[in-house]
Amino acid sequence: MDIRQAIKEKRLYFDGGMGTLLQKSGLKVGELPENLNLTSPEIITDIHLKYLNAGANILTANSFGANSFKFDNLEEIIFAAVNNAKKAIELFEGDKESVYVAFDMGPLGKMLKPLGELDFEDAVKVFSKSAQIAEKSGADLILIETMNDTYETKAAVLGAKESSNLPVFVTNAYDENGRLMTGADPVAVIAMLEGLGVDALGVNCSLGPHKMKDIVKVYSEYASLPIIVNPNAGMPKSVNGETVFDVDAEEFSSVMVEIAKEGGCILGGCCGTTYDYIRKTKEKTENIPYTVPTFKNHTLTSSYTHAVEIGNEPILIGERINPTGKPKFKAALRENNIDYIIAEGVSQEEKGAHVLDVNVGLPEIDETKMMLSAVTELQSVLDLPLQIDTVKAETMEKALRVYNGKPMINSVNAKEESLKTVLPLAKKYGGVLIALTIGEEGIPETAEGRYKLAEKIVNRAKEYGISKKDIVVDPLAMAVSSDDKSAIVTLESIKLIKERLGVKTSLGVSNISFGLPGRDDVNSAFLTMAFTTGLDCAIMNPFSLPMMKSYHTYLSLSGKDKGCLRYIDFASGLTTETVVKSENKKEEKEQKSSLVYSIVKGLKNESFENAKTLLEKEKPLDVINNFIVPALDKVGLAFEKKEMFLPQLLMSAEAAGSAFDAVKSLMKADAPKKDKIVIATVKGDIHDIGKNIVKVLLQNYGYEVIDLGKDVPKEKVLEAVKETGAKMVGLSALMTTTVEAMEETIRLLKKEEPQVVTVVGGAVLTQEYADMIGADKYAKDAMETVRYAESYFAK
């Protein structure tokens, strides 16, 4: 029987640990256990056979680390690993029919970008390769296990599913706090894995059975798939020089009984568990009635840390990462200014958004490329789920791939073309779909018409195997200024769609006030009406105070905010903000040359305000030359004299930056031409704090900095120089191992673009080193780089 069917009918048992047994049979520390598949196949087969005799149904092949990073003879290793397990089945005298061989796929041992240097797609390729061989070798399923990072887990699942048709089981390793090493809680993991369409999921390693109980509880509450539980035999300890685990087989199996009752479906063990553990677990749990988890109706979107549930109380989706009607945002997209987008994301999070919509579509840019960098950069610094918002299928697919979690997808509509393109993507990658009630004929004028389209989408999604819990219908808010009934129809649609279809709903709220004065007030009143009707998600601007007030008051008035605590918190935040502002203003007035003062003191908001005040009487260029630059110079000098320190230097630079923002908003054609400087941390190096400091300072001295990031190949540096015509390149390296890459980059630049000057810095560099590798300038700190640029470009 196919294991997919078997797990629906009866309780299956995994085997226990392999490592401990291998060490007992003489595996030396530091040896790769997978090599034993070739050198001592009889030992491996013997272990498998003993597990079968103990009652295991699923043998985990000895292939935990079998990937192309570790083995050149990968095919040979995987075939041997699977064959050793199959051999044991041949020798087994019990029921051979209900025994399966799992190809074991563990983590690669390398961290993915942005925390590490492994590219997501490269990780997918490595897993793909192993999975492909596993299927050829005759394994019955792929077990992805001991995963402690959601991103790598996703890469492994995609790799396994894209290159094989084998069932995919996934178990993750949680720490004592019930989180994966990179931060995810169980609900986030479940949301992502069920979205990706795995066949069974669960937990293994790190914890003993006692500590796993609470995690299994969460799985039973949220997972609709069979739950696998493979704990360690407690914690390792040393007795007379030998490693033993502190939970014995008797105790282990007793806790496994509780776990089975709690919802554990497929049971087994991990580190430290041996034959007895499996035998006793099976004996004690065999007769507990077996039930597969029921369907769980939670609508979940997730980030790399947590899931956001839609349906319990309204959630806010921040709409500001979108160029529509925003000249500054458009300019940022054209200049490839990712930092601007990140700042929009961070500020919306601070204002209370639960999910962020990401739309970077602009006709004149490469939307796919921009979307990929926006998604990867945003998810590296923010822990909110993202809503991928694009009309291009290619952009959508690429973004869904690299997204670390279960995203929201904006959007699908009832037109044939949209259904055909978007639904397969949602099925493959998982996601919560925003479904717009737009048909071939446009937007129906009646609630009934909109309901019909929603129904069509839900039915079509079902054909693709997409549950309606993953569909959030947006019945569209249209300008009430052009149609008196538009608000009423939208609200009626929400009601109808929720009642009859049982799906969640969403609205881009602010469309309602289009064409009217005092839009915020109209929006906020409409928002309250919509919430009262049952709206689940509001796509809106979290910076709109009236709308945020509506949201918080609605929560407390509808009994969703216990003791009105969140409301009180929100409201008191409003008053303190004003108090602080007025105090600062008083202080400001006392300062005569206030802009210089606020920059020197590193006061960001004040610098912006002071610059604005100055601009009322001074020309933009004069504000720069007579105030901002002298202030920065003052700080720079104090830094060089060690009267001020690096953090203060940066505070002032940031303050100057916000003053520049004020100036820039007034400057157009007469903007001074800035010189361009390309900067990068070289290939192999992932430390970029020094480079970032240099960037901030250079920018605030007026340079246009093209920041290529960290771990940058020399070719990319050359390409950037050619593309931008920059005359100066700054390179950073932290370690001796990467200075070589710096030398190669300089060599390439000198050969291809000899007019470019290079300035280098970083922890291990010295003047001597810099001379040796042919750099034009060694800068001991960020300030020296600025001084060098100033003198070089003055020539």
Add this chain to the structure above:
Amino acid sequence: MTTSLKLLTASAEEITVNKKEAFRYMGATGKSFPDKMQEAYSLCLEEFYKNVSYKACYRKTEVSFKGDGILDLGFGEFKSLSLQKNLEGCKEAYIFVATCGMQLDRLIIRLSKVTPWRSVVTDAIGSSAIECFCDFLNEILAKDKELKPRFSCGYGDFDIKNQKNILDFLDAYRKVGISLSESYMMTPKKTVTAVVGIKRTV
């Protein structure tokens, strides 16, 4: 013979971060610092506390000297005159890895995009904190033993490439989530591995 792996964690409050060292990492040396720096430090320390997760994993091993700077540490041979000198007279040593955790890396990345000055201060706090956590671990190991000063890859002629062997020996990826890049850099960034010679048991 080698003994089993032991894990150790500490809460943020258990480790007192050495402020002077943190200031030194920010390039601030001297006797007094401006109030602005003190404020910045306190502000960032508070956020650091919420994001640090100290974890360590260690194991005892035998040391044998093969001459010419070649040492057998029970899980492989190492060539380093400096390490040989450091371990002089030791028959055993502890091997450990200690980290401030992944969430701190995230925080520093985030700050570098939003408020760069805070990323610099937080980075410096992390650099100081990991050393303090190593001291904390050292103290525990030194309970009934006299220990040599800890010795890390990259000191003297003890090649940074040995990092791989040490992390494998400690099963560091599975136990505490440490991974190594091709250029031998560890993630999370605030992570230290070391060899600590055992002079004698007291």
